[in-house]
Amino acid sequence: MASSPHFSIERIKRTEPFSMAFDHMHDAYEIYYLLSGERYYYIDNRLYALQAGDLIFIHKHGLHRTTNKGDASHERILINFDEAFITPSLDMQETWELLAQQHFLLRPGERERAAILSMLEALLGENDRNEPFRNIYRRSLLVQLLVYIRRLHNVRYVPIVPEGSEKQQRVYAIIEHIEAHFAEKLTLDQLSSAFFISSTYLCKIFRQTTGFTVVEYIRYVRIRQAQQYLKETRWPVTRIAEQAGFDSIAHFGRVFRQMTGRSPLQYRKQFLRENDADEAAT
Template sequence: MRQSHFHDIYEIYYLVSGERNYLIGDRTYRISTGDLVFISPYELHRATNTSVPYNDSIVINFSKTFLGDDRVWIEDELSPFASGRHVLSLPLPVRTRVEEIFRTMELEYRERNIAFEGVIRAALAELLIVGIRHNRAASDKTNEYDDPHHQKISEIVRFINDNYGQPITLDALSARFYISPYHLSRLFKKMTGFTYVEYVATVRIYAAQKLLRETKWKVQRIMEHVGFQNLAHFGKVFKKTSGCTPLQYRKGSGV
């Protein structure tokens, strides 16, 4: 299993050119040139290639503290992540400005002149303001599906996210969503980047991590709650996904 993609920092993804499938939270998107993507901390996401052979993207990650604890408008600046709109399709003039902002950040980071972090922080604030101002004005892909396959797989993803604590078999999903096991497996991998088995395990580990961070439940109880049946198997999958054991993860989170 490849390393799962969720983390405790914010992420902004910008597609300079090309096209990609993107799983974010409980649905999939097809993103294209000029799309700006906002991903919150601990939100499961993964981008995969489409039939378009080439793509170029920019990714930045930052913590809330990087913006500065003394900023009066910090919650407003972070509002693009809380709006429910993961993907904004920007008009060409706005894309041009966004790419200038990214170039400024890259140059400052590479050259590291005096006060470069302040310049990067200011550029990031401007980028977030672009997100705020165009959150409503830009084309919103949150509630639209340009491909019925994206809608079908998003429905399956949502079902798994809501029912990960219960047994979930490929045959049961196939019957529930009126799609053959073969086509379900094929489409799921194509749209999300995960196999069905990988995704179910990843969602369960994500839920286990949250419980390890936020509760004092015993590992056995957490294992059962998130849908694993065997403690040794749970420990093996957890370590493969998280890079540490459940107890090490809990210790690192300060619980």
């Protein structure tokens, strides 16, 4: 059987400093709305400075975390959901059209912020009540919110430039190199030589900017690519391990399980079950 549809929403106000120590990712989409205060938000190792009223949409499997900026006090609303939660209200084409956009940050105007907040408060209210047809109503409210966000994105979206000190720009370049060459043999010495910095300094600025060690990030990129191969091909696991840059099937299997909680074959089987269930529902 496919996994149960997932939906969660929470509103949290903090008055003490709070920073996530490490980036994380999950199998759900995320909507983050900052009600008050300021935050730094890392998305795939790009750093954005958020102000009250900003909204971020995070595609599933996107690396992200938030950290302090300015006054520690802030309040936010966070939604996590998967496709299975909204598909009963839509056909598959409509679902993918709503969710196709990769991560983006919106800075709505005053009128748009009021409309977004009204929808979020309706979702929070319905989530706190155990009324008949609760899931149907939450689903319809979420779809309304997603449509509104996509319309704003299509009509008024202006890319917000990530923060970029010289140190951060150097790390971004290293990340792009890793993303482009993940299937090749990558070592710390090779990277430090390619970017004309010492390995010690490279490790320091990479960890400060991303929350990852260099080795951890290389593994993340390779596992993310392996997940795509498992879903999109029928290649044997040995070939997937090789194409993703792992030098042994045992190492690949161990790292994959550590990062996903499943073996590569379990991951593929679950994806096929869920995909078959979605097709049967259309």
